[in-house]
Amino acid sequence: MQSEYAIETFDLTKVYRSRWKRREVRAVDGISLKVPRGTIFGLLGPNGAGKTTFVKSLLSAVHPTKGSAMLFGRDAREPEARRPIGYLPENHRFPTYFTGIGMLDFYAALSGVDSGQRKKLIPELLALVGLEQWGSMRLGKYSKGMLQRVGLAQALIHSPSMLILDEPTDGVDPVGRRQIRDILTKCEEKGVTIFINSHLLVEVETFCREVAILHKGKVALQGKMHDLTAGKGYRLSVAQAPENLVDELRSKATSLTAKDGLVDFQFATRELVNEALDLVRTQHCEVEALTPTTSTLEEVFVRAVEK
Amino acid sequence: MRYTLTTTIALIRDTFREAFARKIFWGLFGLSTLLILFFLFLLKIDLVEGAIATVSLFGRTANRTTDVDRLVRGIYGGIATFLCYWGMILAVFASGGLIPSILEPGRIELLLSKPVSRTHILLGRYVGNILVVSCNISFLVLGVWTILGAKTGIWSKTFLISIPVTIFIFAVLLAVVVLIGVLFESAALSTMVTIVLLIMSPILAQTSMMLRLLSSEWSRQIWRTLYYALPKVYDLGKIMLDAIQDETFAGYMPIWTSALFGVVMLSTALAVFARRDF
CATH class of the missing domain: 3.30.70.980 (YebC, transcriptional regulation domain)
Structure with missing residues (x-):
């Protein structure tokens, strides 16, 4: 099914209820959002605004209490809907027993990339993120910035149609940030939709074409960057x-x-x-x-x- | 179908990789090797006309004339019993952390973002874990069988039944590890609960005696319910021993009730995992 939107949500709501007390937290409160294909979209919001819960709902790591989400026109709950998605979570914890190559191989296999393709793609991706020298080293010895870059390579390895990146430049030095921005710009040129969840406003401002600001689980403001700031x-x-x-x-x-x-x-x-x-x-x-x-x-x- | 196979192999390989990294595989492998080496170097058997003339252990020799077949079956029985209890305790202890580890924040989100169903992820891990332990069980049993066969000339195939039976027992117990792991994300708790089930098994197996001793009908009913509901490691061990000794066994009830228990535990774990938020 073809859709002009990479992401569509309809009244997406997530209410967390504590098990013993009758307390409710509406982490995401009726969000209806449309992210067109091929754009670079920034999701902003203060801490606790519901950004991460929203992203997790898109990826079915969290089950919405109400409403629904679609990825490229498919119900986000279907595993197949996630095939064109590359995801880099915030505070990721890649198993430290992996080497860079092993980690890329594992996640590429889970994305359905066959063995022959993986052998070809892994060195290319490591070179793309500047880690070609470090592929055989265990991830336990990687710095935060290196982990972020290998994480980005993991998100890119199956040539996704959309990247969902949670704080992609977190812990990366300025040179690495520039490198990541260049990679993402190349992805944009290829028509890849990029959805960035970040608290770095300057970065979002210089990079994103559209933005939504979440506050208390709702969309407080949404529009094209140019319109919002001009x-x-x-x-x-x-x-x-x-x-x-x-x-x-x-x-x-x-x-x-x-x-x-x-x-x-x-x-x-x-x-x-x-x-x-x-x-x-x-x-x-x-x-x-x-x-x-x-x-x-x-x-x-x-x-x-x-x- | 192609994707399913690639994904399944990746999940199983990942379980092996983690078992190697945590030294689980090599730990179990080392213990199995020690036992095999014990039979290889320390147990010396001299045969005269089909009977054992001398048996030497740790360099001490005992002169006796015993039926070789009885001795070999005795050793097989001892190993099968060891596998059934101590082997299972070691395997459960080693596997306890393999389920909670994939549920760690920052790791599970990435796994769930892949085009793989939650059922597939958990089953891949479950099967991978069973294969890790199966390799070690097979290595130990086949190693001992080969050495004793070569030393005595008796190649008793019935001992090999201990491979599927112990793997089956482990699969049932692992279902409990998976359920507790998914519910509480605690390696220690899942190991503890499973070992308690192992310990309860020989006690609950004394059903006929206990039913005579218990005074009230409701307590007898509770005992019966526990006996039939929980996995019957003791009874399965006995079935395995009977098979090794070429004796007839009582029936299939311990097999299918234990299998049912494992299926219920695993299905519950899959249902809980499918509904959880991460």
């Missing part, structure tokens, strides 16, 4: 502005800051910044800079969870 306003920096001009501009601006003879005014709309510019010109003051400003994802995130 259109905030304009910043006008004026040098040596006289006091009467500052007072006049202050009434139009949303905020101002003054430092070293420069006053920065923030305007909400293009009309307002043009009016301000006319005033500055009539007073023969010098414009230092005029720049459109966007919201950072952090600002969007804070606004969404503080609503």
Whole structure:
């Protein structure tokens, strides 16, 4: 069955009930989400927002209390629905008795890759994540960053149509992070859907095309990254502005800051910044800079969870 | 079908790999080897016209004329009894951690994310575990059988029945290990419960005597229920001994009731595993 969405959830709900007390925790509360094929989607949220439970529901590690999830149009509960998925869990614990090669061989076999293909693919994948020298070493001797990279190789080994990555760059040094980003960019070029669950906002902002912010088990905000962070306003920096001009501009601006003879005014709309510019010109003051400003994802995130 | 086979082999290989890494396989293999070496070097039998002239153990010689066949069957019986109790205790002790280990957070999520059903994952582990122990049992029994056969010229095939019987007993006990492991994720608890069942078996087997001694009908009923419901390691051991001694055995009841117990335990474990959140 073909679907235009890699992930679709319908009113997905997970309620944890403690065995002895009658306490309920709604970890995921009626989430309906659609992730189009081929996009890079970021799932954000504060600790305890339900991100991990949501991801586990997609992979059937957690059984939803209500609602359903589909992966590429198939019911997520069917094992076959997980065949096109490559997954890297957060806080993964690969058995330390494996070597890098052994681990890749095992998980590739579980994904249905036959023996001949595995022999061919494993060295390629190790080279891709920069671990070709370390394939024969036991995982117990790997650093956190190396484990993360071999984990990514494990997720990629069966050429999945979608990658679900939980904190993919956790514990990885800046060079390794760049390497992981490059690998994921190549995957995106091949049309692989990438679903990232991360708390690193800068990373999600630079990498993801779409984002959903979860808060208290619900989707607090969802949209394209460009739409969420664009259109905030304009910043006008004026040098040596006289006091009467500052007072006049202050009434139009949303905020101002003054430092070293420069006053920065923030305007909400293009009309307002043009009016301000006319005033500055009539007073023969010098414009230092005029720049459109966007919201950072952090600002969007804070606004969404503080609503 | 192709995927199923690849996955099953991977799960079994993983169980072996973990058994090797935890030194479980080599531990059991070492013990079996010691026993085989014992028969190879320390037990010396001199035969004169089909009867044993001298038996030498630890360098001490006893002059006797005994029926060789009786002696060999006695040794076989001793080994079968050893396998049935001490062998099973060792095997259960060694296998106790193999189920809870796959349920560790960070490991189970990744296993479940693969296109493999939960039933397949657990059964793969179960079968892998049985094969680890089966290799050791077969090695021990075949090793002893070959050495005694070569030393005495008696190749009693009935001893080989101890291979399927002990594997069957282990499979039944392992179902308990799997259920407790899935329920409580505790290697210690699953080992303890299984060993208690092993210890209870010879006690419960004294049914006819106990039914005479117990005063009330309800206590007799409880005894009967426990006897029929729990695995009959003692009775199975006796069946195995009878077969080795070429004696007739009482019946198939201990086999099918123990098998039923194992099936119920394993089915419950599969049902619990299928419903659990990780």
